[in-house]
Amino acid sequence: MGKINRLDEHLSNMIAAGEVVERPMGIVKELVENCIDAHAKNVEIQILQGGIDTITIIDDGDGMDAQDATLAFERHATSKLKEVNDLWNIHTMGFRGEALPSIASVSHVLLRTNNGIDSTEVEINYGKLMSAKPCGTPRGTMIEVKNLFQKTPARFKHLKSPQYEFSLISDVVQKFALSHPEIGFNLSHDGRTIFKTRGNGSLLEVLMQIYGRDTAKTAIQLDGSDNDYKISGYAMQPQFNRATKYYMLMYINGRMIRNYHLQKAIMDAYSHYLPKERYPIVVMNMEMDAQLVDVNVHPSKWEIRLSKEKQLEKLVYETISEALKNQLQVPEVKKSELKKEKVEIQEFDFTYEREEPVKKLHDDINDSFVHPQNNPEPIIEDIPLPAPKEIKKEKPVITYPQKSYPTGVRETFVKEKDIKYQTSKKVEPVKEEKKTEPIQKEPVTPKPEKKIEEVKEPEVIVEPPKQEEVKPVLEPVLAKNPSLPQLQVIGQFHNCYIIAQGEKGLYIIDQHAAQERYHYEIIRKQILEGVKDTQPLLLPITIESSISAVSQVDTINAMLEQLGIHLDVFGNNTFIVRELPVWMKDTEEEAFIRDMIDYFEQDNETGIDKLRKHAIATMACHSSIRFHRTLTMEEMKQVIADLGKCEQPFHCPHGRPTLICLSDNDLIKEFERG
Incomplete structure (x- = not known):
């Protein structure tokens, strides 16, 4: 007797199901393709528990008669092909005749169809025909798939969570909607409508x-x-x-x-x-x-x-x-980014009656709070001064805008024109009263000038700094990491690289990669130590995403919450963020979170630890010094000092080197001095 056996039809369907029906998404894809081939104008997809429990698809297409409704579940039975040449001229979505028998072999299937003449109901339980009888149903086809893989444990255990399986279904339904905008799609999950199109062809x-x-x-x-x-x-x-x-x-x-x-x-x-x-x-x-x-x-x-x-x-x-x-269009800045919240500033409100000069002074004080930029220098109004005798008792107070100067160098804050301005303002009202005898006996003019000179003298008598103090000195930046050499900063090259000298030769430091490494280790340490200080946002961030991502919000939060980020669902395809970690203040928050969602959808089968590592690396990259940025000598020294604090200072989180060395021996060879 030969060794080769002919497989029965049910076993053949089970084998084919391994290729056609990998998960609920594959079932939805095959059945929706049948709806499109049946010229449906509207397709409704109802999902329970990510399709693991129930998948129901309803269309208003051509439907089938009683004979076709039963024949459709036999292997290689199709209405798309009739002869060999048709295989090379396919204009339909399906053509193999394997989808329905493969699906019926691994689930419980109920089919109701109406072609305008006949209405038929067919029930198949894991490949076995249970019944085929007339029924009442609208024009079109309804197919219900329940208890997928319940009798094939090896396949069932490979299914993931309902949220993940539904995310794949929503993704494939959106792709159908984009390829066939003339068809209206309605997708619901556990009784809630998730995605819907009108089918108007737009x-x-x-x-x-x-x-x-x-x-x-x-x-x-x-x-x-x-x-x-x-x-x-x-x-x-x-x-x-x-x-x-x-x-x-x-x-x-x-x-x-x-x-x-x-x-x-x-x-x-x-x-x-x-x-x-x-x-x-x-x-x-x-x-x-x-x-x-x-x-x-x-x-x-x-x-x-x-x-x-x-x-x-x-x-x-x-x-x-x-x-x-x-x-191509120039990117536009969103209006929300430019919108400034109007802050109401309380003004002084006096209920008693004031003289006109005093009222004007109060108005100017109010204006200085509302528009401080309009008053950079002190202004003294022409307000009548008190009697000359009272002037002697009070010392004039002169205030000027504060200004920062280099350490060790003092400059005068009193300008000559300011002195004349202040003097004229204070003396002018007194000149009008020179006719009175008290003023002739006690002239007031020289006294304010004398006091101003006393204020000016200590500021003017200042020796300029010696030239030796300004002379630059190359000081070595001490690294806490013993594997990193002591470096002396020389300068910056092309606003991208820091040039330094060390014991072995000339060192070139990638300013962005070096800062990225430092920030990566700082953020990682804070996360591992459980530091999750967050800052509530005055205006929450809304992020438009895919339906598949929204359906997996719990899994995404399990990864992002380790970074101190929490997403709330806002509609069918939008997330909202109400607070962020304090160390994200220097990053583009919306772009960063969007990237994390994209990477999660791409690598959702990878461990959370890997995604968390990528998230920290991306955050460190966004908050680091960029290329083509001019740095001061102190900033360059700080970059090297921060790099020396790292456990592993030689590569950025993405694997690129942070610094390279051109040794003295190489320089001697290149200049042919050896």
């Missing part, structure tokens, strides 16, 4: 719902074509970028795909407009003859093969480059 409206109003209103329309391909869609302005590459969405004839070479063409077109390790947001549909693309590569239908791939890559690059060149 791609910009869907973009606004997913990425926000500011991003969508400046989107650049793509329009390119050649003899074989036609490109349409939108590319976002470079200032709206992301930390991961998963926001470049590509479709071929309305089918969502993954293709590294086309993705690289998009990144090359944006390379002149984006900083390193930032990625654009692009939604691009490529239309072509179905015979130029092979979608029969993998059962999941994410992978494809193109007949003229290089030609399409060139067209993608040229189309996006031309669009950016012609429609």
